[in-house]
Amino acid sequence: MIYTLGIDIGSTTSKGMILKDGSDEVASSIVLAGTGTAGPKMLMEQLYEQSGLKPEDIAFTIVTGYGRKTFQEADDQLSELTCHSKGVSFLFPQVRTVIDIGGQDAKVLALNDQGKMTNFIMNDKCAAGTGRFLDVMAQILQLKIGDLEKEAEKADNPAKISSTCTVFAESEVISQLAMGVDMPNLVAGICQSVASRVAGLAKRIGIHEQVCMSGGVAQNGGVRQALQNELGVPILYSEQAQLMGALGAALYAYERVMNK
Amino acid sequence: MKSVTEILEQLKAIAENPRAQKDALIASGKKVVLTAPVYTPEELVHSLGMVPMGAWGGDIELMEAKRYFPAFICSIVQSLVELGIKGVYDGVSAVIIPSLCDSLKVVGENWKYAVPNIPFLPMTYPQNRKPEYGKEFTKKGYEKLIEELEKISGETFEDGKLAQSIRIYNEHNALMRELSEVLADHPEVTAAQRSVVFKSAFFMLKEEHSKVIRELLEALKEQKPGEAKIKIMTTGILADSPSLLNIIDSNGLQIVADDVAAESRQYRTDALEDTTALDSLSGKFCAMDHCSVLYDVEKKRIDLIVETAKNHGARGVLMVLTKFCDPEEFDYPLIKKACDAAGLPIILIEVDRQMENYEQAGTMIETFKDMLGKNS
Missing domain, CATH: 3.30.420.40 (ATPase, nucleotide binding domain)
Structure with missing residues (x-):
């Protein structure tokens, strides 16, 4: 099983999603605090708690959104437009x-x-x-x-x-x-x-x-x-409209693992 | 022989400190005349033994210039006046400001009051430059300018000296065209380095800049091209913001060609043989095309952008729009339509001389790279 994490840190909210094998949602969360706040840290805690996973279980993490440049815990970063297009085209x-x-x-x-x-x-x-x-x-x-x-x-x-x-x-x-x-x-x-x-x-x-x-x-x-x-x-x-960027980031993270 | 890096560092030092260059020239006994954008007849200044120095403003906060302009005037001209008021241009003998856009037309009148210590010399160009009367009008404008420049330089205009200056400028044009082509094959030369090559030309005598460009061309021949990047073409009036260029470089993009007024656009047309050197220089302006500030009902510039991008293997076009630049704004829908029809992705990034936050531009360029590259 391959777990990948997508994080989308916006100006007002932090969103995240963990996927299993590039398709099944294991955990997702939205924290009403964005870049420059404790929001991203709270988000990570919630995702790990919800999924029962540990950081070492995650094969690859991609961060996107306005706060992507300052988030240190990801393996790579992508623009939010790229991730939103990926997330939406996956669902629709x-x-x-x-x-x-x-x-x-x-x-x-x-x-x-x-x-x-x-x-x-x-x-x-x-x-x-x-x-x-x-x-x-x-x-x-x-x-x-x-x-x-x-x-x-x-x-x-x-x-x-x-x-x-x-x-x-x-x-x-x-x-x-x-x-x-x-x-x-x-x-x-x-x-x-x-x-x-x-x-x-x-x-x-x-x-x-x-x-x-x-x-x-x-x-x-x-x-x-x-x-x-x-x-x-x-x-x-989609009810998950706010999570599209995080979903796209997690999908890209899975592609990175598969292309290694 | 100097290395490519050494030569680029030399040009960078000049491009980043034009004030020192100006002061050194004046200290050596030269008279310096500022040439505001665009297509200012530098050859006339040069032929009278003075140094033409490009004046495209600078990246500064606008304070004093606000007394003379509304907020919605192009920041190039506003920063030009701001620098003038703040004394950055002190010591120069005059400024020539042409009339090729609405913003430029109003600068001169304000300059007279805002910077009274530096004489303002207008250069009024004809809108209809293709008919014979257009050339005649241009020539008359140059003659009027020569009268003023003679007073400033204390020299008498000689057509033979202008012919020599034209040869130097034509040669420089050719070298800059060649360099742009050669740089397209050298992805290791960054967008920031490419920019200083063009920018430094504004602050050096063209014969001296040509000498450095020849050295650079030789050094590039000896240098193995670096790893390929995603090729793009730029278009616009000015694209020299260090922050913007840093974003282009950090995203692994290479500028393989440009249609930027402060870069390649000014080097496209040479002055050809004519009855006199002054006729030749007048003919040069009238032969110019493919530019937003040059009246052209056929808008040939649009096709040239698509053609240039394709010929250089550019995968996309980046339009750097100077905020409130009406001529470029008018051309953008046509450029976009032509690029879309040609399957050439294009993005528009609006910049101005006092912009500090490039966050949104960064996201746009990063997405553009993703769109052109693998993450799409």
Whole structure:
């Protein structure tokens, strides 16, 4: 049996997965603390505890994500785009476009029929269209990030958030609150704003079905629905969307072992 | 004979400290004239016995220049003025600023107030340079510039001396073209080292730079090429950021050809024989093409990028976009479309002169390498 480990250290969360023989999940975990925190250490502890394995049982470890350069316990590192494309094409071989919205950036990946990445695009250095945008808005509205989806579902007339800049959008949301716009419509408008921004990015490299969302923001049904409306295509989604990078890293780690 | 490494170190020392080079030239009794980008007629300065020195700004935080420009102006020109205000260019005799993009057009007017101790000499180029009147307009512009340069140098312009300068510049062009081709066969020469070869040319007399390039070509002939890397081509206005070049090198990528204005683009066209040397120099500008700041309805540059990349076996194209550079931004969709049609992966990385965090650029280049290489 060959155990490989994939670690994805993002800006706000740390994710990890242990695979057996390059296909069976043995353990996976998500810690709500990212690079520069105790998150990666806690993640490793949880993965070993869950799997009953020890560090010496792991044949190869690959780290990815924003914090990959500072994580010392891996055998190699790869970019998160490379790992997300691998993870998604493993679970959904038919996917040709991956939209990955993380804590501080958004990426769109084009895959060919072999699951090989042929093109990609990242957002500019800007929080708009990322998980950070949703965090800021949730704070203003005094909601938990997980409640945004439920609120958005109740909307009947989503508010229009026209600013693409997070700072300006914050003022705009406060103005809308002052005008008495109700919470569900405001939240739906916020989700729509993220979707609109990311759809613009996605259209720059072209949308080819099937489309899949990965990354933390994929868990937000409000954004998924808004993005489906913007792009006019159905969007696949896995409950493990946030773990796609870690899965891809563990798959690459297995390939490294087999190619040795 | 010096080794490749020794010669590259020599050029690096010059490229990294143009101020010392300028001060040494002035101390030796030479007059130095700054030549802002792009296609500034250095040959005229050279023929009058002065040293033309490329002035493309520098990687610094912009403070003083903000008094003269809005934030959305290209950082090359902003940093040019910033360095001028901070006295880095003190001692030079003048600055020539051409009119080939909207940002450059406004620099000169601001320069007069921001850096009053260094005379500003405009060079207004025609947009339509192909018809005969375009050449005539260029020649008139050069004549006006010559009048100013004569006053500064105290010398009288002679067409014969310009012919000699043109020969030196044509020879340098040819050597730089040859070197770019030879470096494509030497993956052991890093992107950072390749950059200093081009950058150092801005700060040396061309006859002296040619001498070093000849030595480098000889040394390269004796050096066994290193292990192959993933070949890429670069395009853009400027691609000399040490952080960016370090990312390219650390990801095992080799620049085998470029379409960068501060690198190969300026060496493509020679001045050909004509009635007079001044006609020849005017004809050189009018014969230029394949550049975002040169008006061209056919956009021949686009095909040239694809063709150059393919001819050099580049597996992808890296476009280094100087932030707020409108001419390059206008060309990008066309370049991307052509590269996509040719099956040539392309990524765009936006940079500016005061950029410190290259984290996102690093992730993009690393992914690009994965896409072109084995992890895809």
